[in-house]
Amino acid sequence: MIGFSGPKIRGTCILAASESPLKMSDPIGGPPRAWIAELSNQLVGRIKNKLLAHGAEVDVTTPVVLRGELLAPLDARNKLPPRAFASEGGNVFVWIELDTDPTLVLSLTPRGGGRGRGRCDDVLIATRYGSRSVKSPWAAERW
Amino acid sequence: METLEALKLVDKIAEEACTSLFQAYGVPLETVSAAGIRLPRR
Numbered sequence: 001m002i003g004f005s006g007p008k009i010r011g012t013c014i015l016a017a018s019e020s021p022l023k024m025s026d027p028i029g030g031p032p033r034a035w036i037a038e039l040s041n042q043l044v045g046r047i048k049n050k051l052l053a054h055g056a057e058v059d060v061t062t063p064v065v066l067r068g069e070l071l072a073p074l075d076a077r078n079k080l081p082p083r084a085f086a087s088e089g090g091n092v093f094v095w096i097e098l099d100t101d102p103t104l105v106l107s108l109t110p111r112g113g114g115r116g117r118g119r120c121d122d123v124l125i126a127t128r129y130g131s132r133s134v135k136s137p138w139a140a141e142r143w
Numbered sequence: 144m145e146t147l148e149a150l151k152l153v154d155k156i157a158e159e160a161c162t163s164l165f166q167a168y169g170v171p172l173e174t175v176s177a178a179g180i181r182l183p184r185r
Contacts (some may be wrong), residue, residue, distance in 0.1 A: 009149065012156060025168035039164065046160035047153065054152065080150060083158045085172035087165065092163045092172055098150045106144055106152060 001066070002040045002054035004048065012049065013094065014082075020089030037063040040090035043094070053110035073097070101130040132143060 017036060026035045040063045048058055061077045073082060073095050082095035158174065159160045 001150075012155065015161070021165065021170050021172075025165055025170045027168065043157070043160055043164050045162060047156050050156045050160065051153070054156075080147075080154060083154065083161065084175050085161065085165075086175045087170050087172050091175075092161065092165065094157050096150060096153050096157050098146055098153055100144065100146045100149045104144050104147070104149060106149055108152065 002044045002063040003061035004044055004058040005061075006056055008104035009056050009058060009098070011096055011098040012042050013040065014073075015043055016069075016082075016093040018090030018092075021087040021092050022090075026086070033065045033067075037065050050110065051106075054108075055111070056104070056105045056106055086110055 001012060003012050004010065017038065017039075019032065022032050022035060022039075023029075025039070026032075029052060041060070044060050051058055080095075082093045085092040085094075162172050162174070
């Protein structure tokens with residue numbers, strides 16, 4: 001579980017997974033708690049980059065990990081069920097909780113190509129001359 | 144923008160981001176209905 005907040009928007013992203021997809025995705029076979037924390041950090045990093053293209057800039061908190069059974073969002077989440085995914089041997093769930101100011105404006109279509117904008121698999125580098133986006137060699141290797 | 148409208152947008156972004164994240168680690172994910180999933184009992 002990891003939080004994000006910015007002007008007129010704040011929320012929480014919950015990433016839940018059963019054991020199998022966690023183990024299969026972990027390249028070093030470390031503790032599951034550490035790995036799902038890392039995955040949630042990367043997930044919200046990707047969401048953050050995409051939100052930039054929609055006009056919202058958010059900061060991200062450090063992840064918090066908990067183990068539990070039958071975790072479920074309340075109906076207060078506007079009746080939107082969690083995003084559910086099936087993988088070999090288990091399931092993955094993602095759900096977002098969001099609070100927004102009524103004056104928040106998000107563009108429904110992403111703006112691309114602008115200075116400082118990145119794709120979800122890019123690394124954003126801030127320098128004294130501004131920010132730019134470069135393709136991550138690690139991402140290229142993975143893709 | 145209303146919260147629900149923003150939530151739907153961020154929700155869609157999260158779905159794509161989660162799929163691509165696990166794919167990057169070699170685990171393909173298939174989007175399914177949460178209602179149809181039965182969690183394993185201990």
